[in-house]
Amino acid sequence: MTNERRAETTAEATARGRTYGAFRCLNCFERNTAPSGAKSFKCPKCGFEWRLSWPMPTQPRIRGPVWETNRRLAEEATAKQTKGEK
Amino acid sequence: MALNRKIAYIDLTTGTVEAKPIPVKMRKQFLGGRGLDAYLLYNHIKPGVDALGPDNVLLVSAGVLVGTLASASSRTHVAAKSPLTGYFGSCNMGGFFSPELRFAGFDHLVIKGKAAKPVYLWIHNGEIEIRDASKVWGKGVRDTQEAIREELGDHEIKAMTIGIAGENKVRYANVMTEIKNSGGRTGMGAVMGSKNLKAIAVRGTMDIKIAHPAEALEYDKKVISQVTAAKVSQEMGKLGTLFIWGATNSQGLVRTRNFQLNQLDESDAIEPEEFEEHTFGMAACYGCQVHCRARYVIPDGEYKGVYDEGPEYTSIGAFAGEPGCRDLTTVLAANHLVNDYGMDTLEVGGMIAWAMELYEKGILTDKDTGGLDLSFGNEAAVIEMIHRIAKREGLGDILAEGPLRAAEKIGKDSIKYQIHVKGMSALHSDDRPAPALALGIATASRGADHLRSRPAIDLYHLPEPVLRQIYGQPVPYEGPLTSDYTDYEGKSWQVFWQEQCYMAVDSLGICKYHTIFLGPNFPNFEEWSKLLYYNTGLEMTPLDIWNVARRANMLERMFNLREGLTKQEDWLVDRYFDEPTKLGIPKIRGRVIDRDKLHKLIDEFYGFQGWDTKGVPKPETLKALGLEKEPSHQL
Amino acid sequence: MTKQLVIDYEKCTGCRLCEMVCSVKHEGVVNPARSRINIAKWETKGLTVPVVCRQCEDAPCVSACPTNARMRDEELGRVIVNYDRCIGCKTCVVACPFGAINWDPLARKVISCDLCDGEPQCARFCETGAIRFIEVSTANKDRQREAAGQLLESMQKPVQPAAR
Structure with a gap:
């Protein structure tokens, strides 16, 4: 029964999967790590490039895209898709 | 019992004030805050009243856990018929106002009528006074609060006030407290302005009794760690x-x-x-x-x-x-x-x-x-x-x-x-690539809104097993759930679930940033059940809290329907369907919402709600939630 | 070896959780008016400062007390009240230069920080580090290191050419 008091709550259970220090690529969602203090990062899986900041010494976050790279990659992908459709 | 709290009825036309205890029975049905406000609004506002006229009723409330050892229990809820939408008006803000309201002896205020000239309320240790506000009328939000503190001679006073916009009845004027705590959306500040009510000043030194203090302390510590570890x-x-x-x-x-x-x-x-x-x-x-x-x-x-x-x-x-x-x-x-x-x-x-x-x-x-x-x-x-x-x-x-x-x-x-x-x-988010978010704003009770039912974690690409853990409690759900935010599968359940989640915390008086809004590992119905028990002594299971949320959301829907809402208004403007997104990552480019698929989501959503195909609650749904006799005028 | 509550107001976010846990620990209720710690706030400037008993060595409240109810407890390095002797004259409330002694309006007695008998709840709950319960002799060490670090950094900078 879903209404019983359980030993571990949902929140506690899902928290076990937490990955401190890691962050996801905002294009392909691959989980990555970066050397501490790195200013930018290129996703090894999809090639998208992100500028990083470090709100905590061990936890980076994506601050924004490297505009030129990501715009080019997105436009290429869209062009390929449109071509494929034709 | 720790939960011996009061509601005050204030008539600004006649200047009368009446206070009553809030029965525990009502707490079990609606908790407090937005939940109990839904009940009060449905019971105290006659259909079709002018939102900016004296017949509108302004409700100010604290969630049932406000000021207790439940982390981030700071939320104030304000409700009335909205002068912006003509439907359910509601706003929720953080800060320090509602804890102080509880220290002053009150949990809920029901403000009726219209004052002949500008006034403010002064609520202090169980007493309510209607005072002349001519000296603060025309002042901005922060000056008003400072002037009231000066006038009453107490730095510790917390005041909820309107600014110039509220006085001018801008239809989306806020109620504000301190520098930036904003009861925004649906124009509750304009309602205050229309009643000639400039501010509500509160100060109190009365106890908020904790039912099980030692356990409450330890459990609060645990919940705080759970939140700050995210x-x-x-x-x-x-x-x-x-x-x-x-x-x-x-x-x-x-x-x-x-x-x-x-x-x-x-x-x-x-x-x-x-x-x-x-x-x-x-x-x-x-x-x-x-x-x-x-x-x-x-x-x-x-x-x-x-x-x-x-x-x-x-x-x-x-x-x-x-x-x-x-x-x-x-x-x-x-x-x-x-x-x-x-x-x-x-x-x-x-x-x-x-x-x-x-x-x-x-x-x-x-x-x-x-x-x-x-x-x-x-x-x-x-x-x-x-x-x-x-x-x-x-x-x-x-x-x-x-x-x-x-x-x-x-x-x-x-x-x-x-x-x-x-x-x-609508919020500045572009919801065309994310059907769950689009469904949320289309169906939210107060109009395009991201704080009523948005499954924001849908954007996190969470693995399906994690989604199952979250969205399968406290009522079982075995339908589809997908990690892909561009998908339509299962999104109706996520929106339905989040709607109950947010209503629950709005009734408890806890901030949404301590819930499954920003992340999957936040406190949930199970934690709230314990927080309720340790702090107030109310014994309610996670399912009981879910049902409170269902009940209150149902009343918000019933209020809207009574004011003339139709199914056609649970919908988005054409641009969501007709103009594809142009920028961003490849996954997001070229996205529109599909009309047929959104229709299907809405039908599913109505089904989960227990509404018919027109979006009206079915009689058996109302009966199951004990709402078949509303308005019942119990409070 | 004496531990004391060390306040760094720059780290205080003004959440008042310290007040809550204090009054719950001592009185079983949430009521800032009955808390032994308070947050002084300047709302329009965004400043918040926790105010709590400093457990003075030569405490004005002890000197001022006409019945010798207030006294030093050297074991825990704190100032305590013997409520059997206290007559509730509130002289200590006025005497304290920090305003850190409160009058509990419900219990009708003076209250001030008793360090929770060695486990202050305010410090335990304050995650920002604005309130810490630490060895007094080490209270300045973090800041000392920080200042020394800055000094070191400035000394290692290449010598600037003299202004012309």
Whole structure:
């Protein structure tokens, strides 16, 4: 029964999967790590490039895209898709 | 029992005040805050009343856990019939007001009638006094509070007030407390203004009794750790809600230039990290260890040196993204102005961006704008329009009427460019790539709104087993769930589940940032059940709390239906379906919402709700929730 | 070896959780008016400062007390009240230069920080580090290191050419 008091709550259970220090690529969602203090990062899986900041010494976050790279990659992908459709 | 609390009925026309205890039976049905407000509104407002007339009823309340050892239990809820939408009006804010209201002896206020001249309420240790407000009428939000403290001779007074916008009945005026705590959306400040009620000042030294103090202390510590251990809490504790901008703008999930584009490119100057340069540490609401409010001083320009708090994610969208501005000072100054005028930052930004698109399309001309160049990206025009809306000058007077009334006044095909649901502007998020988010704003009880049912974690690409754990409690769900936010499968259940989740915390008085809004590992129905028991002695299972939320959401729906809402209004404007997204990552480009698929989601959503195909609660649904006799006038 | 509550107001976010846990620990209720720690706030400037008993060595409240009810407890390095002797004259409330002694309006007695008998709840709950319960002799060490670090950094900078 879903209404019983359980030993571990949902929140506690899902928290076990937490990955401190890691962050996801905002294009392909691959989980990555970066050397501490790195200013930018290129996703090894999809090639998208992100500028990083470090709100905590061990936890980076994506601050924004490297505009030129990501715009080019997105436009290429869209062009390929449109071509494929034709 | 620890929960011996009061409700006060205040009639501003006659000047009478009556206080009553709130029966525990009502608590078990509706808890407090927004839940009990839904009941009170359905029972105290006659159908069809003028939202800005004396027959509207203003409700001010504290959640049932406010001021207790439940982390972030700081929330104040304010409700009335909305002058913006004509439907359920409701706003929720943090800060220190409702804890102080409870220290002063009250949990709920029901304010009726209209004062003959400006007044404010002074609530102090069980006593309520209606006082002359002629000295503070005309003052801004922060000056009003300071003046009231001065007049009553107590620095510790907390006051909820309206600014100039509320006095001028701008239809999206806020109620405000302290510097930046905003009861925004649906124009509750205009309702206060229409009642000639400038402020509610509270101060108290009465106890909030804790049912099981030792256990409450230990459990609170545990819940706090659970919250502050989350990565998003830590980011938010450093950068505030602005941190969301990094992820959404990077992907192309924000509306810019009204709704023409979906990314503000080359906008490095307004990234949260840039704001951080101008902040000096974070501030917190009552009892919260996340501390997501930045304290800043405006670095230059006309308002150089002025202190304010925020800005929030909403403000960056409202004053940078939507009008296409890229200057940090514009956002900081605009945020300050809307705070002090007491206006909904989101609605103001939305209305200005809309006017800018109308100007671009030639629907508004220099004649209409009084010579003001309303081109996208004109930073000075954004600031100027904020003044004009608050003071109802020129075009500002029209925009102050909100999306539908303004579009009617401007005419032509101006309505085509309005981004609203039920007459309320949408957040600057671009929901075309995310059907779950689109469904949420289409069906939210107070109009286009991201804080009523948004499954924001849908954007996190969480693995399906994690989604199952979250969305399978406290009632079982075995239907589809998918990690892909562009998918339609199972999104109706997620929205339905989140709606109960947010109603539950709004009734408890806990902040949404301590729930499954920003991350999957936050406290949930199970934790709230324990917090309720340790703090108030109320024994309610997670399922009981779920049912409170169901009951209250149902009453909000019934209120809306009684005011004439139809199924057609649970819908989005055409641009969501007809104009594909142009920018961002490949996954997000070329996205529109599919009409048929959204219809299907809505039908599923109605099904989960126990509503018929027209969106009306079925008799058996009402019976199961014990609502078949509403309005029952028990309180 | 004496531990004391060390306040760094720059780290205070003004959440008042310290007040809550204090009054719950001592009185079983949430009531800032009955808390032994308070947050002084300047709302329009965004400043918040926790105010709590400093457990003075030569305490003005002890000197001022006409019945010798207030006294030093050297074991825990704190100032305590003997309520059997206290007559509730509130002289200590006025005497304290920090305003850190409160008058509990419900219990009708003076209250001030008793360090929770060695486990202060305010410090335990304050995650920002604005309130810490630490060895007094080490209270300045973090700041000392920080200042020394800055000094070191400035000394390692290449010598600037003299202004012309």
